[in-house]
Amino acid sequence: MTEIPVFGLYIFVLAMFAGFEVITKVPPTLHTPLMSGSNAISGISIIGALLIAGQADGTLQTALGLLAVILATINVVGGFLVTDRMLRMFKRKS
Amino acid sequence: MAANLSYLVASGLFIIGLKQLSSPVTARRGNTLAAVGMFLAVVVTLLDQEIVSFGTILVGVVIGSAVGAAAAHWVKMTAMPQMVAVFNGFGGGASALIAWVEFTRLAEGSPGVSAAIAVAVVLSLLIGAVTLSGSFVAFGKLQEWLPTAPVRYPLQHPLNLLIFLGLLAFAVYLIGGAAGMGNLMAITGLSLLLGVLLVLPIGGADMPIVVSLLNSYSGLAGAAAGFVVGSNILIIAGALVGASGIILTHIMCRAMNRSLANVVFGGFGTGTKGEDVPGATGTVREASAEEAAIVLGYARSVIFVPGYGLAVSQAQHQLRELADLLERRGAKVRYAIHPVAGRMPGHMNVLLAEANVSYDKLCDLEEINPEFSRTEVAVVVGSNDVVNPSARDVPDSPIYGMPILNVDQADHVLVLKRSLKPGFSGADNPLFHKDKTMLLFGDAQDSLTKLGQEVKAL
Numbered sequence: 001m002t003e004i005p006v007f008g009l010y011i012f013v014l015a016m017f018a019g020f021e022v023i024t025k026v027p028p029t030l031h032t033p034l035m036s037g038s039n040a041i042s043g044i045s046i047i048g049a050l051l052i053a054g055q056a057d058g059t060l061q062t063a064l065g066l067l068a069v070i071l072a073t074i075n076v077v078g079g080f081l082v083t084d085r086m087l088r089m090f091k092r093k094s
Numbered sequence: 095m096a097a098n099l100s101y102l103v104a105s106g107l108f109i110i111g112l113k114q115l116s117s118p119v120t121a122r123r124g125n126t127l128a129a130v131g132m133f134l135a136v137v138v139t140l141l142d143q144e145i146v147s148f149g150t151i152l153v154g155v156v157i158g159s160a161v162g163a164a165a166a167h168w169v170k171m172t173a174m175p176q177m178v179a180v181f182n183g184f185g186g187g188a189s190a191l192i193a194w195v196e197f198t199r200l201a202e203g204s205p206g207v208s209a210a211i212a213v214a215v216v217l218s219l220l221i222g223a224v225t226l227s228g229s230f231v232a233f234g235k236l237q238e239w240l241p242t243a244p245v246r247y248p249l250q251h252p253l254n255l256l257i258f259l260g261l262l263a264f265a266v267y268l269i270g271g272a273a274g275m276g277n278l279m280a281i282t283g284l285s286l287l288l289g290v291l292l293v294l295p296i297g298g299a300d301m302p303i304v305v306s307l308l309n310s311y312s313g314l315a316g317a318a319a320g321f322v323v324g325s326n327i328l329i330i331a332g333a334l335v336g337a338s339g340i341i342l343t344h345i346m347c348r349a350m351n352r353s354l355a356n357v358v359f360g361g362f363g364t365g366t367k368g369e370d371v372p373g374a375t376g377t378v379r380e381a382s383a384e385e386a387a388i389v390l391g392y393a394r395s396v397i398f399v400p401g402y403g404l405a406v407s408q409a410q411h412q413l414r415e416l417a418d419l420l421e422r423r424g425a426k427v428r429y430a431i432h433p434v435a436g437r438m439p440g441h442m443n444v445l446l447a448e449a450n451v452s453y454d455k456l457c458d459l460e461e462i463n464p465e466f467s468r469t470e471v472a473v474v475v476g477s478n479d480v481v482n483p484s485a486r487d488v489p490d491s492p493i494y495g496m497p498i499l500n501v502d503q504a505d506h507v508l509v510l511k512r513s514l515k516p517g518f519s520g521a522d523n524p525l526f527h528k529d530k531t532m533l534l535f536g537d538a539q540d541s542l543t544k545l546g547q548e549v550k551a552l
Binding site for chain 1: 105108109111112113115116117118121122124125126128129132135136139140144145146147148150151153154155157158159161162163165166167169171174175177178181182184185187188189191192194195196198199202210305306309312313315316317319320321322323324325326327328329330331332333334335336337338339340341342345346349431433438439440441443444447448452453456458
């Protein structure tokens with residue numbers, strides 16, 4: 001297993017370009033929710049956390065895996081909910 | 095196959111979600127789409143991957159969901175920047191833990207850890223741990239548990255360089271295959287230290303930029319962890335957030351008229367330059383709530399300029415009540431929102447939305463600036479640097495060139511402020527010394543409440 005994960009690098013670079021493109025003109029009104037929403041997406045590490053916790057062997061690995069799942073879940077659940085709570089308030093009243 | 099297709103769908107949902115998050119009309123739907131994508135990815139992982147024990151996962155997900163949901167539900171809107179910082183730190187911490195555990199697991203089995211994986215492990219540990227400790231320092235500053243002023247320490251840059259070189263040495267060791275537990279610990283420990291030392295010297299006003307940058311890092315840490323565990327969805331979503339976070343950081347720097355290098359290495363806001371500004375010292379006209387209410391109560395047009403002080407005092411509801419009173423007396427009321435008003439860009443819009451202010455009354459800088467000269471009273475509530483005319487008129491000023499609200503062009507200016515302390519930039523504000531300016535000292539919430547009572551009594 002010495003080969004370099006070229007396929008992964010392709011994906012990484014293309015996704016970076018997609019990331020640069022999607023956020024271009026953002027009105028200042030949305031800076032806070034956008035930051036909080038993209039923060040929730042970065043909680044994607046929850047997938048990695050599930051994988052290591054599900055395959056953990058021994059007390060230390062299990063403990064660290066558990067901690068990883070807790071931290072990532074807080075990031076994901078808290079992040080999406082708080083963003084929704086903010087965006088729900090943005091209304092035009094007449 | 096089915097799993098990979100589901101991950102592809104999830105990735106698409108993240109991209110569309112991010113895109114929709116950048117427009118007010120579709121933002122809420124965008125957030126929901128991204129959340130659906132995340133849920134899909136989690137379910138597919140649980141169903142399809144080589145997961146053997148569900149006990150740990152169940153406990154972790156239940157605890158994490160409860161804590162996350164409670165925090166999201168109870169956090170005050172004024173504390174939003176700190177909340178984002180903490181969530182972000184957790185995401186980075188999770189990526190570092192993933193790398194750690196996966197490394198020890200691979201090292202125990204055969205054929206061991208390849209050099210490519212070892213590089214990814216080092217990057218996840220480094221970026222994840224810097225994100226974790228850096229975010230917590232940012233949290234401490236935003237929460238004012240740590241000094242908000244830049245903290246300087248001797249040999250700052252050489253020390254950071256030394257730590258970085260140390261990290262590099264341990265990394266080479268690890269990648270070379272001479273790895274043990276001590277090596278992992280050294281890399282993690284040094285990275286945590288680096289995160290603290292990098293964020294401590296940055297002033298409180300710049301924390302939003304730091305949080306935004308760390309958000310980008312947490313994405314990159316996730317992508318690196320994706321290489322470690324061989325998961326494409328981690329690489330995609332991590333890279334997306336990494337890249338969009340860089341753009342968002344850039345947008346925020348521009349709104350604050352700062353360069354990123356200046357934020358990271360600057361030491362702006364140490365408050366030394368302000369005392370030299372000529373002509374800034376002078377008398378101020380202090381008003382009582384009663385006097386201020388007379389000027390305000392009979393005005394036909396009023397523009398409120400809410401800022402950091404309003405956010406700290408959580409006075410958005412009192413502000414809206416006062417505005418309602420004035421509207422009932424026939425005044426035209428609007429709100430001027432500077433791009434960086436509040437504790438982070440866009441924060442003031444969130445706070446006023448919470449107080450039920452219609453978003454078409456919130457005017458941005460370009461829209462409202464021509465209106466001040468046609469306005470009877472401009473009311474500054476806890477803003478300072480963003481209404482400082484020096485930024486427009488005095489080339490020597492530390493904030494010269496920053497876009498400001500032209501509050502000084504209104505017929506009367508009423509400033510609600512706790513004290514005459516300079517703003518984050520450290521620059522004194524000549525606006526406070528003008529003849530047309532009245533100052534009402536006190537906490538924004540108290541002052542606005544008193545003003546409301548006095549206006550009612552007119």
